[in-house]
Amino acid sequence: MSGQSLLVPGNLSPTRSVPGNIRRPEYVGKPMPTPYTGAEIQDAETIDRMRIAGRIAAQAMEEAAKLIAPGVTTDELDRVAHEFMCDHGAYPSTLGYRGFPKSLCSSVNEVICHGIPDSTVLRDGDIVNLDVTAYLNGVHGDNNATYLCGDVDEESKLLVERTREALNRAIKAVRPGRQVNVIGRVIESYAKRFGYGVVRDFTGHGINSSFHSGLIIPHYDSPHATTVMQPGMTFTIEPMLTLGTHEYDMWDDGWTVVTKDRKRTAQFEHTLVVTETGTEILTLP
Numbered sequence: 001m002s003g004q005s006l007l008v009p010g011n012l013s014p015t016r017s018v019p020g021n022i023r024r025p026e027y028v029g030k031p032m033p034t035p036y037t038g039a040e041i042q043d044a045e046t047i048d049r050m051r052i053a054g055r056i057a058a059q060a061m062e063e064a065a066k067l068i069a070p071g072v073t074t075d076e077l078d079r080v081a082h083e084f085m086c087d088h089g090a091y092p093s094t095l096g097y098r099g100f101p102k103s104l105c106s107s108v109n110e111v112i113c114h115g116i117p118d119s120t121v122l123r124d125g126d127i128v129n130l131d132v133t134a135y136l137n138g139v140h141g142d143n144n145a146t147y148l149c150g151d152v153d154e155e156s157k158l159l160v161e162r163t164r165e166a167l168n169r170a171i172k173a174v175r176p177g178r179q180v181n182v183i184g185r186v187i188e189s190y191a192k193r194f195g196y197g198v199v200r201d202f203t204g205h206g207i208n209s210s211f212h213s214g215l216i217i218p219h220y221d222s223p224h225a226t227t228v229m230q231p232g233m234t235f236t237i238e239p240m241l242t243l244g245t246h247e248y249d250m251w252d253d254g255w256t257v258v259t260k261d262r263k264r265t266a267q268f269e270h271t272l273v274v275t276e277t278g279t280e281i282l283t284l285p
Helices: 044-063 074-087 155-171 179-193
Strands: 105-106 111-113 127-136 139-148 232-237 240-242 248-250 258-259 265-267 270-274 279-281
Touching: 044 074, 044 127, 044 139, 044 270, 074 105, 074 127, 111 127, 111 240, 111 265, 111 270, 127 155, 127 265, 139 155, 139 265, 155 232, 155 265, 155 270, 240 248
Parallel strands: none
Antiparallel strands: 105 111, 105 127, 111 258, 127 139, 139 270, 232 270, 240 265, 248 258, 270 279
16 A cells, blocks of 8 residues: 555635525535435436536536646645536535535545545545535535546555446446345445455435435445335435445544544445436436
């Protein structure tokens, strides 16, 4: 594995502004969102809106990822995604969600998820996950991907490639009538082939007009995940695989989750809708 030194918190830039004409999610300015009480199955009109929000999120992530290179700060990646979403009339869903201060999550190397963009400078050999969610026309679209920065060691490259493949395999397992635990079963069985850890305490989730609806999508084979998938159900799959343990620590910021052994981790995510015959990805650029 790369011999990079471990990450330390950087400095935050001022909160970025969002034009006043852009609709905010209901949780902005509140300590937490109002619990979702609606259905997990969405109508065709809602799904159409989620396709648009998902496309904006995917495009914003792509625009930010174009800048990934040694010497670039994670705050700069946040700026690009923020401006792209605002320019397209979307609100960056993470901004103000339970107090999160930025418009995307940037998780580098040993950071599993929820890294806060700051003055941290990307280094040659890093891997960096960008997690971008857009809120538009009353619905969210959520996606993430892990990118290589410069000359990355082979072990890290394989981790990234295999995590992407784990997501792809999980998406193919989605079928109406199946329990959601088939998703985690597919991911965990694939990850075990390479001795990877599968993060358990951070999961996929239901998503629609709510950022997190309450539906849980584990990435391991959970006997409790017995919800049956039905056409119109919308949720994310976002496996987090590690080179070592799945256990974690959290920084004092209350957000940044790092592997307990500080080994590297990768993640990929799409927002999906269950169809009559399988699934459709809603976060395509």
